[in-house]
Structure formats: structure tokens, C-alpha cells
Amino acid sequence: MARPSMAAFSPLLLLLFSAIRMALAITDGLLPNGNFERGPPPSQLRGTQVIGSTAIPSWETSGFVEYIPSGKKQGDMVLVVPEGAFAVRLGNEASIRQRLAAGAGGGAARYALTFSAARTCAQAERLNVSASGQSALLPMQTMYSSNGWDSYSWAFDVVAGGENAVDVVIHNPGVADDPACGPLIDSIAIRTLNPPRRTNKNLVKNGDFEEGPYIIPGTKWGVLIPPMVVEEHSPLPGWMVESLKAVRYIDGDHFAVPRGRRAVELLAGRESAVAQVVRTVPGRRYAMSFTVGDAGNGCVGDMAVEVFAGRESAKVAYRSDGRGGARRGVLEFTAAAARTRVVFFSSFYRTRSDDMSSLCGPVLDDVAVVSVRALRPTPAKRG
Numbered sequence: 171m172a173r174p175s176m177a178a179f180s181p182l183l184l185l186l187f188s189a190i191r192m193a194l195a196i197t198d199g200l201l202p203n204g205n206f207e208r209g210p211p212p213s214q215l216r217g218t219q220v221i222g223s224t225a226i227p228s229w230e231t232s233g234f235v236e237y238i239p240s241g242k243k244q245g246d247m248v249l250v251v252p253e254g255a256f257a258v259r260l261g262n263e264a265s266i267r268q269r270l271a272a273g274a275g276g277g278a279a280r281y282a283l284t285f286s287a288a289r290t291c292a293q294a295e296r297l298n299v300s301a302s303g304q305s306a307l308l309p310m311q312t313m314y315s316s317n318g319w320d321s322y323s324w325a326f327d328v329v330a331g332g333e334n335a336v337d338v339v340i341h342n343p344g345v346a347d348d349p350a351c352g353p354l355i356d357s358i359a360i361r362t363l364n365p366p367r368r369t370n371k372n373l374v375k376n377g378d379f380e381e382g383p384y385i386i387p388g389t390k391w392g393v394l395i396p397p398m399v400v401e402e403h404s405p406l407p408g409w410m411v412e413s414l415k416a417v418r419y420i421d422g423d424h425f426a427v428p429r430g431r432r433a434v435e436l437l438a439g440r441e442s443a444v445a446q447v448v449r450t451v452p453g454r455r456y457a458m459s460f461t462v463g464d465a466g467n468g469c470v471g472d473m474a475v476e477v478f479a480g481r482e483s484a485k486v487a488y489r490s491d492g493r494g495g496a497r498r499g500v501l502e503f504t505a506a507a508a509r510t511r512v513v514f515f516s517s518f519y520r521t522r523s524d525d526m527s528s529l530c531g532p533v534l535d536d537v538a539v540v541s542v543r544a545l546r547p548t549p550a551k552r553g
């Protein structure tokens with residue numbers, strides 16, 4: 171193939187060309203071989219154990235990593251793979267790594283990683299996810315979905331003028347007695363997050379939850395937004411999960427979503443709260459409106475969402491028939507400070523009627539805070 175010589179490009183063109191190429195280097199969706207459907211050659215497998223750190227195409231592995239076909243038996247348990255026919259298992263201190271080209275300037279952005287994971291033993295497991303010098307330990311102690319698989323998300327920043335490549339690493343820091351006790355991993359995807367903005371109509375950023383991590387097509391369990399991550403690492407721009415357990419990010423393809431394509435399900439009662447700090451003017455009156463509903467996922471019964479704006483609060487009851495529905499709630503409040511924390515959580519736990527083991531709860535969508543002055547026209551002066 172004939173290649174134009176470098177001299178054919180003006181430096182400016184070359185710069186432009188590389189910036190465009192770099193910006194496109196990370197595309198939304200599965201990472202290359204992110205679903206592990208391409209596996210090691212037979213010579214680099216001993217049973218299920220992967221031999222050689224570059225045996226799995228597009229990945230570098232370290233430690234005891236297994237390549238697991240769907241349907242593999244472990245004791246009396248059959249391992250099911252959420253996407254395709256293969257997944258990997260990370261044993262004690264094992265990790266998988268992939269290098270993504272980010273690029274000077276062009277790659278500067280916040281990215282959300284999404285991956286599916288399943289525990290294979292009853293013990294508490296954690297995964298250390300890292301990229302670009304940032305890391306987080308994501309707890310997997312609670313299974314939220316019925317088949318044992320959940321998808322997790324985490325966000326990291328790539329700064330302008332920083333590194334040209336980002337290593338995404340998932341590491342099992344565990345030291346279980348049984349090496350076959352590590353978690354299964356599948357479907358690793360990435361999405362560039364658009365920075366959320368408050369508008370003059372709504373002081374809440376990303377109030378409709380439309381901006382968030384990649385949801386792997388075909389997964390019926392949404393994506394967990396992990397608890398206790400600071401805003402910088404929240405895969406749900408603008409929002410934080412403040413409490414001990416995750417909230418679930420859901421999509422309209424698999425759940426009833428009150429408005430738009432995305433919403434959050436508050437699935438762990440008082441242990442999972444979403445929060446945002448909103449800029450307010452002390453003494454001014456505001457109205458916070460929001461939608462409470464159910465995800466149409468068989469979560470049946472009385473629900474209640476507790477809402478806080480600073481020190482003021484409200485409780486909105488919602489009766490779910492589990493088939494999707496919603497109502498609007500409003501909390502009017504007077505700002506006490508220049509920053510007002512708004513918080514939402516579910517008053518109690520529920521489990522799905524079709525599957526008592528999986529947690530579910532009310533859905534929250536379409537949160538808006540507006541100055542009441544902006545809502546009510548000042549009455550005309552009487553003569």
C-alpha cells in the first residue's frame with residue numbers, strides 16, 4: 171500500500187489529524203475483545219487456566235486467571251456467562267489489563283467503565299478497578315440480580331496533556347483459601363461522559379439521569395452505581411451515591427423508565443441514597459420536583475421515597491403494581507446556605523415478587539430545582 175510521505179502534511183494538518191484520531195481512540199461500547207469471546211490458543215490453556223500473560227487477545231493478564239466457558243460446572247453450580255459463551259475468572263491477586271490510546275489533549279475527558287461480574291463463592295469479594303493513576307475498590311458483597319451477575323461502573327479522568335495511553339486494570343485483591351473462589355468477569359465497556367450542566371431552568375445537573383455509564387445491550391439488570399465514590403469518580407455525572415450500597419442505573423429497553431431513556435432505581439432502602447449539591451441563594455424559596463415510580467420489574471407493594479433539601483424534607487408514598495407507573499412529587503424549601511444538598515432514598519427494602527432474592531425499589535427520575543420566583547409570575551399591581 172502506498173503511503174504519503176510525512177512531508178506531504180503541513181505540521182498543522184498533522185496536528186489536526188492526530189487530534190481527531192486521538193479523540194476517536196476511545197469509542198463508546200465494549201473494549202476490544204471486552205466480552206472475551208476470542209480466547210487463548212489451546213496451547214496456552216491448561217484446563218481452564220490461562221498460561222502466558224498475553225494469551226487472551228487484546229488483554230494482558232497476571233496471576234491465576236481462568237478462561238471459563240459458559241455452562242462449566244463448579245461443584246453443583248453451573249457457571250452461566252452473561253454475554254456470549256466465555257468469561258474470565260480472576261483468582262487471588264490476579265488481574266486483567268488493557269491499554270487504551272487516549273492521546274494528548276484529544277482524549278481529555280471523564281470516562282465511565284462498565285463491566286459485569288459474578289461471585290462464585292459466598293464470601294465478600296472486592297475488585298480494585300484502576301485507570302490513569304486512579305483506583306477504587308468496588309465491593310461485591312451484595313448480589314442485586316437473580317442470576318448472580320451484576321454490572322458495575324466506575325469513572326476516571328484523563329487530563330489534557332497527560333499520558334498517551336491509559337491502562338485499564340481490574341484486579342482481584344482477594345486472598346481466598348480456594349483459588350477457584352475468584353469472581354467471574356465479562357463484558358467490559360467504556361463510555362465518554364459528557365459534563366453535565368445546570369441550566370437557568372433547572373439547578374440540578376443531570377436531573378433526568380440521561381447521562382451515565384454504558385449499559386451493555388441485552389443485560390437485564392442495569393448497571394450499579396457504586397457507593398461512596400467521590401463526585402470525580404461517579405459514573406453518574408452530577409450525582410453521588412452517599413450510603414453503603416449501590417443504586418441501579420436502568421434503561422428503557424429493559425425497565426419502565428418514567429421519562430426519557432434512563433433513570434435510577436433506589437434498591438437498597440435507607441442504605442442507598444443519591445445526592446447532589448445544588449447552588450442556591452440563602453433565604454430564597456425553591457421548588458424541587460421529581461418523579462417516583464416503579465421499574466416494571468415485579469417490585470410490588472407500598473414504596474416511599476424520602477427527599478431532603480438541606481434540613482427540609484418530604485416523604486412521597488407510591489403504590490407499585492410492579493408493571494411500571496409513576497407520580498410526581500414536590501418539596502418546596504427555603505435555602506439556608508449557598509449550597510443545598512439534595513438527597514433521595516427509599517424508606518425500605520423490597521424484593522421482587524418473582525424472585526425473593528433480588529433487591530428492588532422505587533425509581534427516581536426527572537429531578538428539578540427551580541427558584542419559586544421563576545415559577546410564579548409576580549402579581550400585577552392594582553391601581
Ligand SMILES: *[C@@H]1O[C@H](CO)[C@@H](O)[C@H](O)[C@H]1NC(C)=O
Pocket residue numbers: 298299300305306307339341343
Ligand atoms: C488498586 O490498584 C491501584 C493500581 O494498581 C493501586 O495503586 C492501589 O493501591 C490498589 N488499591 C488497593 C486497595 O489494593
